[in-house]
Amino acid sequence: MYENLTEEAVKARIIGRINTSLLTSEGSFTGDIIAAIATEICQCYHAMDALSPMFYVDETSGAYIDKQAAMVGINRKAGTTASCNLTFTGTNGAVIPAGAPFYTAAGLAFYLDGAVTIANGTGAGRLIAAEPGVAYNIGAGEIVSTLKNYSGVSAYTNGEATGGTDPETDAALVSRYYTRMRQAPTSGNPYHYQMWAGEVDGVGYSRVIAKASGAGTVKVLLASPEGGTVDSGTVTSAAAHIAAERPVGPSVTVVSATAKNLDVSATVTIDGTTTKTAVQEALEAAVSAYFKALVSGSFTQNLDAELDVISEKTYTVLYNRIAFLLLSIPGVVDYSALTVGGGTANVTVAATEVPILTGVTVV
Helix, strand or coil: CCCCCCCHHHHHHHHHHHHCCCCCCCCHHHHHHHHHHHHHHHHHHHHHHHHHHHCCCCCCCCCCHHHHHHHCCCCCCEEECCEEEEEECCCCCCCCCCEEEECCCCCCEECCCCCECCCCCCCEEEEEEEECCHHHHHCCEECCCCCCCCCCCCEEEECCCECCECCHHHHHHHHHHHHHCCCCCCCCCCHHHHHHHHHCCCCCEEEEEEEECCCCCEEEECCCCCCCCCHHHHHHHHHHHHHHHCCCCCCCCECCCEEEEEEEEEEEEEEEECCHHHHHHHHHHHHHHHHHHHHHCCCCCCEEECCCCHHHHHHHCCCCHHHHHHHCCEEEEEEEEEEEECCCCCCCECCCEEEEEEEEEEC
């Protein structure tokens, strides 16, 4: 904002404002005083550049995002920790203490939330992830090690871990803040339901259908921060939070958006700067980001079942957009046999659905 106010520019302005017969050139007594003052004034002006991100927050505003959001009652979602069952086999009476650590091959740590005693050859406990994050939603059998061998324990295996969500990103928090400022939630209007849904960990986007089953009914569709479906635990948490906040009267249904599963496959011609494996990974990331952007844009539009024909409120996965994303990957020269969801045309997604990328194949 003040880039043009250099020390020399400020010094020249000061000299231009005084009327003196004294020397003001560099090295003179008066010139040195003016130069020192100009330096301090210049630093003050440049320090004021830091005020802009404090009051006009964006993704670069750091801690000021949280401060500004808190002024309107919005707090960063901390994320949730995943958990899973852990089954032991071994000698009767063997005890695995509470807090015992267990690890995946990648080093993700889980801790036993209560002591387990083996009886009839088996015992069952529950593992809690060491910290929040979707990375801890591991598959069955991925726990492979612990810090010590517990006497009498011959084996252990875990079930699938669920419930882990990442802490809210700066971008997501800024988006919620500006949504709150621009789309005033009040008196139980659709924006109010979106605000309540967005306050729940695991919810990234929501769409409200007013009068979903007639007057006095509301349906809230939930999508994850990645633009996918949400699990039953997130639905339950969102329903409970909305029930605690909403005005008396409406009958409210909270559900996850339905998955519109789509796979992508293509045959590509590449140059020597890349590999087909690298192209496949890049295309998967690009298409996932594209699907997320579609959900983000579509779910900003709430609906009214008495005013809108819900079946007509669709959005579209563009076949040519995915072709463009493929050709934009460095090293891709050409492609053929590109299919999206098994076809070679645009894919229509219903208002209650979110597109889910189930796989990418590049040959």
